[in-house]
Amino acid sequence: MLESRMPDVRENLERVRERIARAATRAGRRPDDVLLIGVSKTVDVERIRAALAAGLRALGENRVQEAKTKVAELGRPAAWHLIGHLQTNKVKDALELFDVIHSLDRLELAQELERRAATRGLAVEAMLQVNVAAEPSKGGFAPDAVDEALEAIAKLAHVKVTGLMAIPPEVERPEDSRRWFRGLREQAERRGLKRLSMGMSSDFEVAVEEGATMVRVGTAIFGARA
Ligand SMILES: *Cc1c(COP(=O)(O)O)cnc(C)c1O
Numbered sequence: 001m002l003e004s005r006m007p008d009v010r011e012n013l014e015r016v017r018e019r020i021a022r023a024a025t026r027a028g029r030r031p032d033d034v035l036l037i038g039v040s041k042t043v044d045v046e047r048i049r050a051a052l053a054a055g056l057r058a059l060g061e062n063r064v065q066e067a068k069t070k071v072a073e074l075g076r077p078a079a080w081h082l083i084g085h086l087q088t089n090k091v092k093d094a095l096e097l098f099d100v101i102h103s104l105d106r107l108e109l110a111q112e113l114e115r116r117a118a119t120r121g122l123a124v125e126a127m128l129q130v131n132v133a134a135e136p137s138k139g140g141f142a143p144d145a146v147d148e149a150l151e152a153i154a155k156l157a158h159v160k161v162t163g164l165m166a167i168p169p170e171v172e173r174p175e176d177s178r179r180w181f182r183g184l185r186e187q188a189e190r191r192g193l194k195r196l197s198m199g200m201s202s203d204f205e206v207a208v209e210e211g212a213t214m215v216r217v218g219t220a221i222f223g224a225r226a
Pocket residue numbers: 039041062083084167199200201202216217218219220
């Protein structure tokens with residue numbers, strides 16, 4: 001039966017929440033200080049509705065077009081977070097759809113966000129994406145380029161950088177991500193930035209132990225993607 005193939009989103013969500021709470025407690029942090037973002041890319045609206053019904057309050061998408069369809073169908077019972085690369089020509093749509101942009105990965109994008117946000121008279125909240133291991137395949141600012149980027153973006157009146165985001169290299173064991181998470185936290189602390197978007201299904205507990213204030217969890221909530 002079709003129905004039996006749908007993962008138990010409510011139960012998955014509950015388990016992820018418990019794991020976040022335990023990791024936070026281990027690190028002497030409050031579970032409430034960690035925002036769980038359910039990464040719903042490629043996930044059908046039926047499953048997303050199940051997660052919303054179970055209390056999920058933030059959704060992450062990586063494509064503007066896909067988000068547009070989902071926002072039209074689901075509305076805004078949760079905040080929408082953009083977690084993927086944003087093309088400059090999609091900035092206008094992105095500003096209408098998303099509450100937070102995690103993937104501010106180049107100055108050109110910051111300038112376009114400024115231009116569009118100024119036109120609409122709003123401020124856009126963004127996180128600077130850091131390519132922590134300087135991987136050629138990944139976007140984001142190299143760790144040694146972060147200061148200069150923040151300085152340039154600070155001059156843009158309508159773009160507010162509130163934190164740092166990273167997608168560290170793939171590793172075999174979650175524990176191997178710790179050094180990257182810790183490095184990102186230290187970078188944020190040095191600059192007085194409060195938010196840290198780090199940790200996915202495979203390693204969110206380590207990320208929480210290292211100070212994540214937002215974790216981006218897809219498969220552990222919604223099941224494997226097609
Ligand atoms: C897909 C994606 C996630 C979620 O990945 P899971 O392993 O399914 O939890 C998190 N962050 C980004 C940037 C992603 O693209």
